[in-house]
Amino acid sequence: MIVILLKKxxxxxxxxxxGYMLHATGKGGLDVIFGGQKYATFKxxxxxxxxxxxxxxxMQDLLHLIVKNLLVDKKDRCMFVVPVSGIEIDNEAQxxxxxxxxxxxxxDGEDGDEEEEVTVTPGILVLVNxxxxxxEGELEYxxxxxxxxxxxxxxHGG
Amino acid sequence: MPEPTKKPVKVSQxxxxxxxxxxxxxxxxxxQKLCKQCFFHVFETEIHLTIQKEQLFYKGERVAIGASGGxxxxxxxxxxxxxxxxxxxGLELVLLSxxxxxxxxxxxxxATVKRNQKQYEMPLEIVSYRDLYNWTMDEIxxxxxxxxxxxxxxxxxxxxxxxxxxxxxxxxxxTGHNADDMAETVLMNLLxxxxxxxxxxxxxTTKSSGSPIKRSKPFKYTYQKEIVLYAxxxxxxxxxxxxTYAPEAFRGTARVxxxxxxxxxxxxxxxxxxxxxxxxxxERKKRDLAKNRKAxxxxxxxxxxxxxxxxxxEVRPDGSVSLHSRDGNRCERCGYLSMNRVCKACILxxxxxxSRAKVAIEGDTSVNGAAKxxxxxxxxxx
Ligand SMILES: [Zn+2]
Ligand SMILES: [Zn+2]
Numbered sequence: 060m061i062v063i064l065l066k067k068x069x070x071x072x073x074x075x076x077x078g079y080m081l082h083a084t085g086k087g088g089l090d091v092i093f094g095g096q097k098y099a100t101f102k103x104x105x106x107x108x109x110x111x112x113x114x115x116x117x118m119q120d121l122l123h124l125i126v127k128n129l130l131v132d133k134k135d136r137c138m139f140v141v142p143v144s145g146i147e148i149d150n151e152a153q154x155x156x157x158x159x160x161x162x163x164x165x166x167d168g169e170d171g172d173e174e175e176e177v178t179v180t181p182g183i184l185v186l187v188n189x190x191x192x193x194x195e196g197e198l199e200y201x202x203x204x205x206x207x208x209x210x211x212x213x214x215h216g217g
Numbered sequence: 218m219p220e221p222t223k224k225p226v227k228v229s230q231x232x233x234x235x236x237x238x239x240x241x242x243x244x245x246x247x248x249q250k251l252c253k254q255c256f257f258h259v260f261e262t263e264i265h266l267t268i269q270k271e272q273l274f275y276k277g278e279r280v281a282i283g284a285s286g287g288x289x290x291x292x293x294x295x296x297x298x299x300x301x302x303x304x305x306x307g308l309e310l311v312l313l314s315x316x317x318x319x320x321x322x323x324x325x326x327x328a329t330v331k332r333n334q335k336q337y338e339m340p341l342e343i344v345s346y347r348d349l350y351n352w353t354m355d356e357i358x359x360x361x362x363x364x365x366x367x368x369x370x371x372x373x374x375x376x377x378x379x380x381x382x383x384x385x386x387x388x389x390x391x392t393g394h395n396a397d398d399m400a401e402t403v404l405m406n407l408l409x410x411x412x413x414x415x416x417x418x419x420x421x422t423t424k425s426s427g428s429p430i431k432r433s434k435p436f437k438y439t440y441q442k443e444i445v446l447y448a449x450x451x452x453x454x455x456x457x458x459x460x461t462y463a464p465e466a467f468r469g470t471a472r473v474x475x476x477x478x479x480x481x482x483x484x485x486x487x488x489x490x491x492x493x494x495x496x497x498x499x500e501r502k503k504r505d506l507a508k509n510r511k512a513x514x515x516x517x518x519x520x521x522x523x524x525x526x527x528x529x530x531e532v533r534p535d536g537s538v539s540l541h542s543r544d545g546n547r548c549e550r551c552g553y554l555s556m557n558r559v560c561k562a563c564i565l566x567x568x569x570x571x572s573r574a575k576v577a578i579e580g581d582t583s584v585n586g587a588a589k590x591x592x593x594x595x596x597x598x599x
Binding site: 060184189190191193211212213214 | 441
């Protein structure tokens, strides 16, 4: 199980360039998911995909961010379906210390590289503030300050 | 963790049953959107109806819950306690756990079961592979390789549950197998052409003739997703780590296929079970079946020999071969009730003992004369 808490933050100089702080926690069998870390805080600017008209970051953006920056090991990514061409893994993310705050806002997806759809593996239950994400628009869900998002495997372990 | 922020609720987000609270989940079965309270009610009632319709229990029955500490069996224990009190089943419930001997996995999950024992106020009995078979799963895997671990574990666990129940004087074991598991079983039997098992693989209650233990699956029609949600919303204390030993590649692939199908058409899980329920095999000559069986399982020498020695042979739904004249017989090796001369568990263990002896010889670098001779003799005796 991965739990992610979103907290909005604003850069002092550019009021428009807001970002989100991600508090990620791994529980149970999936705690290997962040390269062995159980808890990590990341500070990122969530990029918005070109396909959505809204400027608000969506669940799709969050999944991109997780796959791109949080899951350092290939086998950790079994919870997510990544397009065939794949997403390059940011090596910097591996150096984040346990529980440390990763600083510096990332400016991903701004130099025109195409964002492909990342989704969740069938059998992974996604809850947005304790509500089934199927009721919240799934990938189109617009992220909000204070959102609590969890990924739980319903696959075996019964 | 802070509480999630409250947002205004739109009418379209309301529960489709009570129309007053915000829906939190969508049922895979019928795509109905429900609030937490209505979900609990519907979930519990459906299982009660299954229990009633199938007449699973009788009043005053002592029932053992196969408890692994995982979500399915934890929800099963919780819900049977709830329903037993609500509908006055009059059941005496006992938790029955198997210690397979998997370091790191089973230790933690048994700790969960021990907490459940207190939470649900039920007696707990733990039987271990080590005590029953003198082998732990870790040793079995070290000896036979990781590939067949689930096959071994499945056979050994089945018998371990039976023996644990008998030890307690209980003749009914309930397990947390859910609709997804049942669909997987049907699919696997279909993919393997295992028609003998196909016909009865989806029964709520199974009982091999001659066996004193009845087995039931009250979650037969319950989706895995709903079990996980129920455990989550009820804040049940369960252990979520998966077994160290992953399923064999073929089963794993079938499972992924099923999950992919379910994501496109959620009702397919129940549809597969429905198909399974209606498979009826054409009547075949009993001897033909035995012959096929023999050809397919040539390595199973004990079974083949037994089949040869008796002409009245019937193939059971669980794949074993039975001899009518020997019905209710006991295993030659362990004395446990078995249709065959030697029970399945003993056949597996025998194979393991063989390879353990081999490993011991191969691993022996200091070839001491006397010791070598003893070991060679040991190997010969098998
Ligand atoms: Zn409701
Ligand atoms: Zn035996």
